[in-house]
Amino acid sequence: MHCSFSTTVIAAFSMLSVVCAGPIASxxxxxxxxxxxxxxxxxxxxxxxxxxxxxxxxxxxxxxxxxxxxxxxxxxxxxxxxxxxxxxxxxxxxxxxxxxxxxxxxxxxxxxxxxxxxxTRQTQGTHANPLNAAPAGAPAPIDTPKVNNLAACLASCKGNPSCIAYTFKSGVCKLFGPTKAKRAEGVATGAGKAGAGKAAQDHASSSDGAVLQTPVATHEAPLNAIPAGAPAPIDTPKVNDLAACLASCKGNPSCIAYTFESGACKLFN
Structure with missing residues (x-):
């Protein structure tokens, strides 16, 4: 009787172990x-x-x-x-x-x-794909053109060869140029991708975290970057440039962020 009871208990625990291990293994x-x-x-x-x-x-x-x-x-x-x-x-x-x-x-x-x-989240802009956020370190703007909306502010940035980032808040458009950290990456001088990536990595690890902070995005001021967590896009409109991609985002009530890379526009909520 005792042996039979022990065998039954062992068998029960064995079955329990298999059941518990299933979800972990899969x-x-x-x-x-x-x-x-x-x-x-x-x-x-x-x-x-x-x-x-x-x-x-x-x-x-x-x-x-x-x-x-x-x-x-x-x-x-x-x-x-x-x-x-x-x-x-x-x-x-x-x-x-x-x-x-x-x-x-x-x-x-x-x-x-x-x-x-x-x-990876976009933390620095380029002239071809400017970031809709103030660069890390809160540098002074290189220009404050008199425009009336976010799309016009982006157009002003695209028209300024030194502009890699822009913001439009409270009716004020601000354009920003490369920061010291950005210039150190060698992007402006045509350095190789690997070297640029290493410089960006070193800068990110040596900063106080400001570079990796994602600005708050809204429909009124959508972020030109993939949101944290890399969510799937809510739409991929067929447009030809960054300005048209922004316009698509502004035309979608759920859109708060957008990217235009390799000819593909992606909208995010």
């Missing part, structure tokens, strides 16, 4: 460093893949693929497919893991400063 991994402890044999390693989303496409096209690793290793983009869940993959330098079920996978080309190709 927990989805999306864009995180792998934490597995056992080496896994790759299913396939396609070449010429430059973004995590493209790597996901390769995985979805392979019926045996359940997860993949992606990132920049020694200057080379790596896409590695596996037939096990991402939670089983062991750590590898600069590579991040995704399960095939992940629904929001970035299409960002990795750099030395962002080897995992993860989404």
């Amino acid at each position: 927990r989805k991994v999306c864009g995180a460093a792998p934490v597995g402890t056992v080496a896994q044999t790759p299913l396939l390693q396609p070449t010429g893949i430059t973004t995590a989303s493209a790597c996901a496409t390769q995985c979805k096209g392979n019926t045996a693929c359940l997860s993949f690793l992606f990132g920049l290793v020694d200057g080379v983009d790596k896409c590695i497919l596996y037939s096990v869940p991402a939670s089983s993959l062991p750590p590898q330098t600069n590579l991040v893991a995704y399960d095939i079920a992940c629904t929001s996978i970035p299409s960002v080309v990795p750099t030395a400063a962002n080897p995992g190709g993860l989404r």
Whole structure:
């Protein structure tokens, strides 16, 4: 009787352990460093893949693929497919893991400063894509043109070769040029992408956090940047330039942020 009771209890605890372990084992991994402890044999390693989303496409096209690793290793983009869940993959330098079920996978080309190709918030503007926010450090504006709305303020910035950021608040348009940190990145002098990314990374790590603070966006003053948390866009209107993308945002009551990169306009709420 005693042995039978003990066997029953052990069996019950075993079943409970399996049930409890199930959700943990199947927990989805999306864009995180792998934490597995056992080496896994790759299913396939396609070449010429430059973004995590493209790597996901390769995985979805392979019926045996359940997860993949992606990132920049020694200057080379790596896409590695596996037939096990991402939670089983062991750590590898600069590579991040995704399960095939992940629904929001970035299409960002990795750099030395962002080897995992993860989404990053825009913290500095460029003349081609000026930031709708005062730059970090609250520099003095380089100009305050007399205009009546946000779109006209953006147009003034686009018409000023030194302008990389702008704001329109309380009826006042302010244009801003490169800060000392921005010039240090070598963007204005045509420095390489890797060097620019490293300078930006160093500046971010040495600041008091102001650079990484995201300005508050509203429909009246939408932010020209991807909101924190990298949400999916609410719309991708077919427009040809940044000003038209801003106009699309202003025409959408739910829009508080927008981006125009590589010919694609994205609106966010």
